[in-house]
Amino acid sequence: MTSHLGRVRHRRLAALAAAATLCASLLGASTTASAPPAQAATGDAAYVMTYFKESPNGSGNSNNVHLAVSKDGLEWTALNDNKPILDPTAGTGGIRDPYLLRLQDGTWAIFATDLAPGVDFARPNPNIHMWTSPDLVNWSADRLISINGANPDSYTWAPAVFWDASRSQYAVTYSAHPAGGPNGVIMAVYTSDFQTFTSPVRFFDNGGRGGVIDSAVITGVGGTNYLYYRSDPVGGLAGARSSSLAPGSFTEYSVPPKAAGCVEAPTPVQSLSNPSTWWLWGDNYCPNNKFEVWQGDIASGTWSLKSKRDFTAPLGSKHNDVKTITQAQYDGLLSRFGGTSSTRLKSSNYPERYVRHANFRGRIDELPFDPQSDAQFRQVTGLTGSGVSFEAVGFPGQYLTNSGGSVVLAAPDGTARSRSDATFTAVSGLADASWTSYRSSSDPSLYLRHSGFELKVTTIANATDRADATFRAVP
Numbered sequence: 001m002t003s004h005l006g007r008v009r010h011r012r013l014a015a016l017a018a019a020a021t022l023c024a025s026l027l028g029a030s031t032t033a034s035a036p037p038a039q040a041a042t043g044d045a046a047y048v049m050t051y052f053k054e055s056p057n058g059s060g061n062s063n064n065v066h067l068a069v070s071k072d073g074l075e076w077t078a079l080n081d082n083k084p085i086l087d088p089t090a091g092t093g094g095i096r097d098p099y100l101l102r103l104q105d106g107t108w109a110i111f112a113t114d115l116a117p118g119v120d121f122a123r124p125n126p127n128i129h130m131w132t133s134p135d136l137v138n139w140s141a142d143r144l145i146s147i148n149g150a151n152p153d154s155y156t157w158a159p160a161v162f163w164d165a166s167r168s169q170y171a172v173t174y175s176a177h178p179a180g181g182p183n184g185v186i187m188a189v190y191t192s193d194f195q196t197f198t199s200p201v202r203f204f205d206n207g208g209r210g211g212v213i214d215s216a217v218i219t220g221v222g223g224t225n226y227l228y229y230r231s232d233p234v235g236g237l238a239g240a241r242s243s244s245l246a247p248g249s250f251t252e253y254s255v256p257p258k259a260a261g262c263v264e265a266p267t268p269v270q271s272l273s274n275p276s277t278w279w280l281w282g283d284n285y286c287p288n289n290k291f292e293v294w295q296g297d298i299a300s301g302t303w304s305l306k307s308k309r310d311f312t313a314p315l316g317s318k319h320n321d322v323k324t325i326t327q328a329q330y331d332g333l334l335s336r337f338g339g340t341s342s343t344r345l346k347s348s349n350y351p352e353r354y355v356r357h358a359n360f361r362g363r364i365d366e367l368p369f370d371p372q373s374d375a376q377f378r379q380v381t382g383l384t385g386s387g388v389s390f391e392a393v394g395f396p397g398q399y400l401t402n403s404g405g406s407v408v409l410a411a412p413d414g415t416a417r418s419r420s421d422a423t424f425t426a427v428s429g430l431a432d433a434s435w436t437s438y439r440s441s442s443d444p445s446l447y448l449r450h451s452g453f454e455l456k457v458t459t460i461a462n463a464t465d466r467a468d469a470t471f472r473a474v475p
Contacts (some may be wrong), residue, residue, distance in 0.1 A: 044272060044324035046074045048136065048333065049096040050110060053082070053316040054289050057370045060316045063094035063117055065110055065131070068314045069330055073269055073279060073322065074293070077475045078314035079337040088129055090144045095129050097158040097214075097265070097319045104163060108133045109194070111159040111172070114144065117291045124152060130157045130194060136329055137336045147189045150200050151178050158265070158319070162217045164192065168192070171245070173203050173214035176274070182210025183221070186229060188247055202239065203247045205219065209233055214265045214319075218298065219245065226298055230264035231255075237266045237282050238435065239301050254301025256294050262286040265319040268298060271323060279306075283319050289368045290352075291320070292318035308351040312474045315372055317342065340475035342376040342393050347450060348470035349437050355400075355455065359393055362400055362407030362455030365429070377421035379473065382423035383412055387441050389422050400448075400455070402440055407448070424448055430466035437469045 006300065047070045053062035064084035068076040079085065088095045094116025101109050112129040128149040132140045148156040153337040157175040164171045171188040176187045178200070188203035204227060206212045209230030218226040224241050227250045231238040239254035265283035280294040280303055291313045296303035313320070325333075345355035356374040367375065373394035383389045383399065390400040392409055399422040401410040412418040420442040429435030430447070440446040446457045449469035460469055 005157065016369055041324065041326075044325040046071050046325050046330035047269070047272075047322055048100065048325050049076060049314070049317075049320050049322050050100045051314065051317040051320040052096055052112075053314075054097060054318050054367050055316055055370050056288055057371055058117070059370050060372045061117055061126050062316075063096060063115070064088065065095060065098045065112065066314065066317070067136075067333065068104045068317070069325075069333055069339075071330075072273070073271060074281070074311040075474065076312060076314050077334075078317075079333055079339060081338065081341055082314055082316070085337065086110065086131055086139055086142070088112070088114075088116075089142045090114075090129060091127055092119055092125075094119070099158075099160050099321045100323050101161045102323060103132075108136055109161070110139075111161060113157050113159065115157075122155050122177075124154055126152070126154075126158055128156060128172075135332065138326070144191055145161075145194060145197075147172055147174065147197050148176055148200055151176055151187075154178060158214045160215050160217060160321075162219055164190070164219075170194070171203075171216040171217070173198070173217060175215070176200070178202065182208065182289045184210040184212050184232065186212055186215045186227075201247045204229070204250050205248075206231065206233065206252075212238075216266050216268055216321075217245075218268050222299060225250075226268065227269055228266035230266065236263050237280065239266075239298075239458060241301075254280075254303070256280060256296075256303035257285065257305055259292040259305055261290075261292075263292055267320055267322055269322045270298075270324075277455060281320060281322065289316055289318055291317070309346075309348070309401065309472075312344075312346065312472075314340075314475070315376070316368070321425065343379040343390070343473050343475065344375050345377070345390075345471040345475055346467075348429065348431055348472065349467040350453075352451075353453070355390075355394075355450075357400070357409040360398075360409040362409065364450045364453050364455070382425075382441060383419035384416075384423045384441055387423045388438070389424070402442060402446075402457040405456055407457060429470040430460060431463070431470040435470045435472045437466075437471070 049068040065086035067085045068078045070076045091114040095112035096115045098112040110131045114127045126146045127144040154177040159174045173188045177183045186204040187200045189197040191197045212229045216228045227240045240250035240252045242249040261284040263282035267281040269279045271277040278298045282292045284290045293306045294303035335462045347353045352366045354375045376393035377390040398409045398411045401422040423441035424438035430437045438448040447469040
């Protein structure tokens with residue numbers, strides 16, 4: 001969410017600058033069961049991500065619920081063309097920090113911070129949003145649930161939920177400023193039905209130091225429970241563990257290596273293909289809206305930062321949560337909402353940079369930037385009738401075009417040569433065969449590449465050239 005009040009003020013200024021309803025019995029009845037679901041339920045074969053969206057100047061903001069899917073947990077396809085799946089209608093009319101949970105009866109729920117654009121981050125608010133679904137496709141109406149009324153001067157940020165089998169109840173953890181301080185504490189309330197809740201308790205206060213937000217609890221991994229969070233005292237993400245789930249029982253054991261910028265909102269994800277492998281997603285908010293991912297072993301708390309070659313988040317995504325799903329659920333989500341119709345081209349040797357147009361000239365730049373659509377293209381059948389052409393999403397009818405060795409955004413002038421200059425043949429990546437290179441249709445001895453971060457169409461002479469001419473097409 002946002003860290004202590006100094007960062008609250010920074011983020012607030014940045015923000016200012018910048019269908020079936022489930023039956024009532026689902027929410028009215030207990031959802032207890034004898035044992036919690038595994039981190040990855042038997043039969044799960046894919047992943048789903050929840051998130052909201054922002055961009056540096058606010059033009060790409062969407063304080064709504066978005067979903068994406070993935071087969072490997074690292075390369076993601078936004079659903080519904082990266083438009084919202086759910087629009088908040090209650091409370092402030094906006095959300096942040098959506099969290100997805102498979103409930104004990106196999107149905108689903110999404111929880112989120114109640115915070116619209118322009119609203120003071122630190123404004124007292126006891127409420128969070130909740131939606132429910134039997135299948136991830138059909139969702140209930142939005143409703144507010146009040147969980148933090150005992151702390152009337154506190155915000156209620158970044159809800160996360162887990163099943164506490166010892167209590168036969170769900171625990172809802174969230175960031176708050178409890179009466180008497182300190183600022184930045186993980187609180188918890190308990191419920192069996194999401195209708196009535198216990199009084200809040202301090203779940204984790206960092207040994208009384210506070211300065212912690214954004215909780216993610218992973219239960220029952222080899223008999224141990226894990227809590228990851230943003231810690232101001234360590235200046236990044238941290239992990240704690242406990243043999244129980246009792247409030248106050250967690251002790252810090254892991255501090256992942258620092259990443260450039262400012263990282264919060266940890267999301268631990270267990271690999272389906274190799275259960276001993278875990279990824280830790282973190283939301284980098286300076287510059288705003290990009291993710292870092294660590295890979296490691298949650299038991300030892302040993303993590304290493306992954307290259308951005310190895311993962312791609314949805315464009316503009318913020319503060320994600322990830323859960324595993326079945327193949328049928330993956331197929332159902334794509335069937336109902338569709339994927340992403342546009343393409344981005346990621347550079348192989350500068351994987352934080354993407355092909356874009358700026359002032360109608362092609363280049364590669366590091367995300368985030370505005371407008372986000374400068375990096376989005378429709379990969380269409382080549383204008384010559386074969387190969388591929390890249391039509392700018394923000395400027396329909398204009399294509400990445402070879403103009404004397406430089407790449408510009410231009411509309412074909414009706415000549416065969418203009419169509420050929422805007423057409424490329426996709427071939428195995430010159431530096432990495434699992435990626436792609438694009439050979440010029442006008443002159444097959446030339447390839448699309450970057451040089452000095454500007455896009456060119458040139459001959460390829462050495463290993464540097466081959467790396468400069470290698471890209472990955474991602475949603």
